[in-house]
Amino acid sequence: MSTAASRSPPPAKRARRLLRGRQASSSSSNSSLPSTTSANPLGRRLRHCNSVEEVLPHRLCATIQAQDTDRLNSHAPFRTYGEEGQSLQEFCQDRPKLLRSYCPTPRRSIIYLQPIIDERQPTELEQLDLDFVSRFLEAFLPTMKVRVMEPWRIEVPAKATKTKAHYETTLKVGHGGEYSVAARRSRDGPSLHPQIGLNDLADALLYKVPRDAWCRVGVSMLDLYEDDNDDFCMGRAWGASRVAVLGFFRYAAELGKGRPPRGVPALREAMVKTLTHEILHCFLFDHCTRGSCLMNTTGNLHEDFEAPLWLCEECLAKLCLTLDFDVRDRYACLAEALTGEPAFAGDLQHLLARRDAARRSSPSMSQPAT
Numbered sequence: 001m002s003t004a005a006s007r008s009p010p011p012a013k014r015a016r017r018l019l020r021g022r023q024a025s026s027s028s029s030n031s032s033l034p035s036t037t038s039a040n041p042l043g044r045r046l047r048h049c050n051s052v053e054e055v056l057p058h059r060l061c062a063t064i065q066a067q068d069t070d071r072l073n074s075h076a077p078f079r080t081y082g083e084e085g086q087s088l089q090e091f092c093q094d095r096p097k098l099l100r101s102y103c104p105t106p107r108r109s110i111i112y113l114q115p116i117i118d119e120r121q122p123t124e125l126e127q128l129d130l131d132f133v134s135r136f137l138e139a140f141l142p143t144m145k146v147r148v149m150e151p152w153r154i155e156v157p158a159k160a161t162k163t164k165a166h167y168e169t170t171l172k173v174g175h176g177g178e179y180s181v182a183a184r185r186s187r188d189g190p191s192l193h194p195q196i197g198l199n200d201l202a203d204a205l206l207y208k209v210p211r212d213a214w215c216r217v218g219v220s221m222l223d224l225y226e227d228d229n230d231d232f233c234m235g236r237a238w239g240a241s242r243v244a245v246l247g248f249f250r251y252a253a254e255l256g257k258g259r260p261p262r263g264v265p266a267l268r269e270a271m272v273k274t275l276t277h278e279i280l281h282c283f284l285f286d287h288c289t290r291g292s293c294l295m296n297t298t299g300n301l302h303e304d305f306e307a308p309l310w311l312c313e314e315c316l317a318k319l320c321l322t323l324d325f326d327v328r329d330r331y332a333c334l335a336e337a338l339t340g341e342p343a344f345a346g347d348l349q350h351l352l353a354r355r356d357a358a359r360r361s362s363p364s365m366s367q368p369a370t
């Protein structure tokens with residue numbers, strides 16, 4: 001029996017009927033793509049960037065590499081699942097051509113978080129604490145703003161029947177709007193609990209996307225599936241369409257096991273990591289193969305829980321070039337966001353070391369090279 005990858009699979013598998021897949025949209029041979037004006041400074045920087053050292057301070061790179069080495073000495077590297085990764089040069093090569101569509105602008109810089117709530121358990125998503133998530137994401141992604149929307153509600157049957165494996169249910173999106181959403185009986189385990197089709201949720205998110213939205217992300221505690229070949233799917237991002245859907249049912253179920261159960265802090269950490277990972281796909285980040293990075297692909301729940309919250313220096317350089325920020329300010333804001341949060345005590349130690357390394361760098365080295 002197959003088990004779905006916990007996070008997005010390689011990009012080639014992401015394309016689907018109503019969503020623009022990354023491969024098609026980022027192809028340099030696509031004549032419909034807008035061209036970049038030579039006056040755009042971000043475009044110039046992306047075109048001329050050849051190495052991480054042009055973007056990040058040397059001290060910070062050294063600290064990140066030392067942290068990665070420490071982690072790889074104590075943990076097995078993440079598997080690559082046959083993916084080739086995406087170098088900084090590859091990431092930059094397509095960007096100037098795609099800049100108007102694929103880099104945020106002041107008019108289009110809001111990450112919309114759309115809670116999707118099971119009507120039977122309306123308080124379940126409070127474990128995620130979307131106020132904290134908003135503060136964290138705004139620190140992690142400088143220049144971006146996060147807006148949490150009024151929840152959508154979904155009717156989830158109390159229990160799927162043994163005789164009817166597939167059925168339809170209703171997603172209520174406010175102001176009387178409703179979508180019909182596919183559901184099915186779960187295929188693994190004895191509980192026959194209902195699962196929701198994530199493709200229909202993605203279609204609902206794509207309808208009437210706000211003009212100032214950079215991306216729109218559905219977050220839920222639902223058990224999701226994508227197609228008949230999977231047992232479940234934690235979530236999916238369609239980077240070129242800048243939409244993602246996440247359901248954290250399996251995290252809660254797994255972390256609720258054991259004596260004592262690992263509990264809410266571990267659940268929150270796992271949810272925030274996966275949410276951030278999927279949002280980075282909306283900036284056209286592909287999976288990383290460096291072995292110790294938030295953008296590593298993961299293929300099961302254990303790997304999701306083991307994933308770090310931080311980026312390797314190559315992925316950090318991609319983010320720095322995309323959003324044009326000062327890394328010293330970013331680490332200061334991240335440290336502030338995570339201070340006093342028990343779920344992120346271990347992550348905070350890593351970030352403080354990086355913050356201190358960035359602080360010791362000269363100001364001129366903490367800005368992306370021009």
Ligand SMILES: [Zn+2]
Pocket residue numbers: 007008009277278281287297
């Ligand atoms: Zn992914």
Ligand SMILES: [Zn+2]
Pocket residue numbers: 288289290293294295296311312313314315316
């Ligand atoms: Zn990376």
